[in-house]
Amino acid sequence: MPELKYWQAIRSALRDEMARDERVLVLGEDVAQPGGPFGATKGLLDEFGPSRVRDTPISEAAIMGAALGAAMTGLRPVAEIMFLDFMTLAADQLVNQAAKVSWMSGGRFHVPLVVRTICGNRRGTGPQHAQSLEAWLAHVPGLKVVWxxxxxxxxxxxxxxxxxxxxxxxxxxxxxxxxxxxxDEGADVPLGTAAVRQPGGDLTVAAWGATVPVALDAARHLADEGIGVEVVDVRSISPLDEATILASVAKTGRLVVVHDAVSPAGVGAEIAALAAGQGFDTLRAPVVRVTAPFAPVPFAKHLETAYYPQADDVVAAARRVLER
Amino acid sequence: MVDPYALYETMARIRSFETAASKLLAQTRIGGFLHLSIGQEAVAVGVCAALRRDDLISSTHRGHGHCIAKGGTVERMMAEMFGRESGYCKGRAGSLHIADPNAGILGANAIVGGGLPMGVGAALSAQVRGSDQVSAVFFGEGAVAEGVFHECLNLAGLWRLPVVFVCEHNSWAEMTPVTTHLAAPDVEEFAVPYRIASEVADGNDVLVVHDAASRAVARARAGEGPTLLVCRTYRWRGHFEGDPATYRDPDELAAWQERDPLRALREVLVAEDTSAAARLDALDAEAERAVQRAVEAAEAEPPAPVGTVVEDVYRAPLAIHGGAHA
Incomplete structure (x- = not known):
């Protein structure tokens, strides 16, 4: 099994799918000739040509909408919206159009569209390149969201x-x-499934994206004290894998949710509601969320470090939950 | 050579459909927002008559005419307006969202300018697949003030996509006149910066529209890229049914009603052939009967079952979707 970097794995998936299925095309800002803003589409233009690998203008709505129209008429486009923050510029085409086409057309059209987008959290990218807007996306019927x-x-x-x-x-x-x-190129990773990254019996920590390593770090600290933390990588924001989350909570009775988005109306609240609803009888302590404060993302390193949940914050939250 | 009687027949069907819809809403037999295209029939019919069945259109909030002209049936459209399952959207989305892959209708659209990018995407798809399909994108001049108009003309110009941008220039963006909403009211001027072809047509003359659209479609099919086709026309009704349109001068409306696209074609045909009048009268009557039959059939159908509202949200729903939440 090859060992790859995260961005190389993305490139590899694009490459393999384009080779497998000629209906797949890639379009977005800087994806063809430059090979992607951070290298994830490097080599695709040479291998698959300019018809299927296209540099676009800086026109997020047109990128999204063109990909939508192509998806409705026989292709399987992968559109790149460079940063998650820029999804706001394509919001009509994603939220009002793409997400609703299947339902509005009575299931006669479908939209095999992938939108790749980068969240610049924890990299000093500041208030307009680092927002964690997954809750917005998860709130839209018709979209699936993974991280x-x-x-x-x-x-x-x-x-x-x-x-x-x-x-x-x-x-x-x-x-x-x-x-x-x-x-593992042959492995099937279904949408809508969470993954238990580390088993443990005393406490469940749910995380996704860049907070998973933070949760695992906290789990190592607590393991030194004999506390068993089960880390659930949520990874599918919509739909949530409710069964895996509930099974873990049923085992541990305690839940901490860690995310880089702000708390109010966030995915952490949804997971807490799941635990407090269907998981009520198994909970032994209040659910605690460890999140960014309700403020835009700062750029300066020391402010950013304070802003995002760190392993110490998760450990502190775990102790509070374990006191009950 | 296009059959002018076929053009008239389709315009008559649209006129009958819109007139019936207006009455049905006034009688509260149907509900929701209703934006009628009475007065604009020649644009929809002239353009769609220049397209093949497998060409594609994207439409607008004032889209009934486009859908009928592209091959949508009045039966299924009326069923949609009544909230019936046999409607194009299974009765759940309403007439603002008529879509039909079999007729090449990507969809009407409740967002001004919202259909432009998907129409460009259909043209992109044709280009990538090596098909000679053409995409026609309808929008009003109100949409020209939306950012997507400019994004789409730029993209289509850059990639020489087989798309015809059809601007139905009726001089009113909802309730605001073009003098208030566009710095450059002659929309064809926007073809210049994006380096695409342009055509200007009298949007109330279906033969003129058809000629201009045919040239644009031929260019697109031949790989010569997009055209911005601007058709000057006028909306007889308010922005939506119930809008008394007190903001506009009644003389302006009356002047445009003198240029009724159906009457204009009738005058041409009668001047050529004295027996035309009877033939056109028969087409008018048949259009009314067809719409009336569609109304009766739709009204007789049961309402779409409530449970269907959660269907088709996904093509490939995952087990967890729509699961019970405590």
Whole structure:
């Protein structure tokens, strides 16, 4: 099994799917000749040519809408919206159009569209390149939303997304861009499934994207004290894998949710509601969320470090939950 | 050679459909927002008559005419307006969202300018697949003030996509006149910066529209890229049914009603052939009967079952979607 960096796994998935299926095309800003803003589409233009690998103008709405129209008429486009923040510029085409086409057309049209986008969290990219807007996306019926935390999932989830017949937004973490890990090209990573990264019996920590390594770091600290933390990599933001989350909570009775987005109306709240609703009888302590404060993302390193959840914050939250 | 009687027949069907819809809403037999295209029939019919069945259109909030002209049936459109499952959107989305892959209708659209990018995408798809399909994108001049208009003309110009941008220039953006909403009201001027072809047509003369659209479609099919086709026309009704349109001068409306696209074609045909009048009268009557039959059939159908509202959200739903939440 090859060991790849996160961005190499993305490139590898794109390459393999384009080679497998000539209906797959890649379009976006800087994706063809420059090979992607951070290298994830390097080599695709040479291998697949300018018809299927296209540099676009800086026109997010046109990128999204053109990909939508292409998806409705026989292609399987992978559109790149460079940063998740820029999704706001394509919001009509994604939210009002792509997400609703299947439903509005009575199921007669479908939209096999993948939108790749990068979240620049934890990399000093500031208030307009680092927002974690996954809750916005997850709130839209018709969209599927995933956020891989490892090279293996970056490959597997993108591959599954390209083969899926619905619009899927794949959020990628710039913070994980150079992280290395095994990539099993034959493995099936279904949408809508969470993964238990580390088993434990005392406490469940749910995380996704760049907070998964933070949760694992906290789990190592607590393991030194004999506390068993089960880390659930949510990875599918919509739909949530409710069964895996509930099974973990049923085992541990305690839940901490860690995310880089702000708290109010966030995905952490949704997971807490799941635990407090269907998981009520198994909970032994209040659910605690460890999140960014309700403020835009700062650029300066010391402010950014204070802003995002760190392993110490997760450990502190775990202690509070374990006191009950 | 296009058959002018076929053009008239389709315009008559649109006129009958829109007139019936207006009455049905006034009688509260149907509900929702209704934006009628009475007065603009020649643009929809002239353009769609220049297209093949497998060409594609994207439409607007004022889209009934486009859908009928492209091959949508009045039966299924009326069923949609009544909220019936046999409607194009299974009765759930309404007439603002008529779509039909079999007729090449990507969809009407409730967002001004919202259909332009998907129409460009259909043209991109044709280019990538090596098909000679053409995409026609309808929009009003109100959409020219939206950013996507400029993004789409730029992209289509850059990639020489087989698309015809059809501007139905009726001089009103909802309730605001073009003098208030466009710095450059002659929309064809926007073809210049994006280096694409342009055509200007009298949008109330279906033969003129058809000629201009045919040239644009031929260019697109031959790989010569997009055209911006601007058709000057006028909306007889308010922005939506219920809008009394007190903001505009009644003389302006009356002047345009003198240029009724159906009457204009009738005058041409009667001047050529004295027996035309009877033939056109028969087409008018048949159009009314067809719409009336569609109304009766739709009204007789049961409402779409409530449970269907959660269907088709996904093509490939995952087990967890729509699961019970505590």
């Amino acid at each position: 891989p935390s490892s090279p293996g999932d970056a490959y597997g989830l993108l591959k599954t997304a390209i083969r899926d017949d619905d619009p899927v937004v794949v959020v990628e973490s710039l913070a994980l861009w150079g992280s290395r890990g095994p990539v």
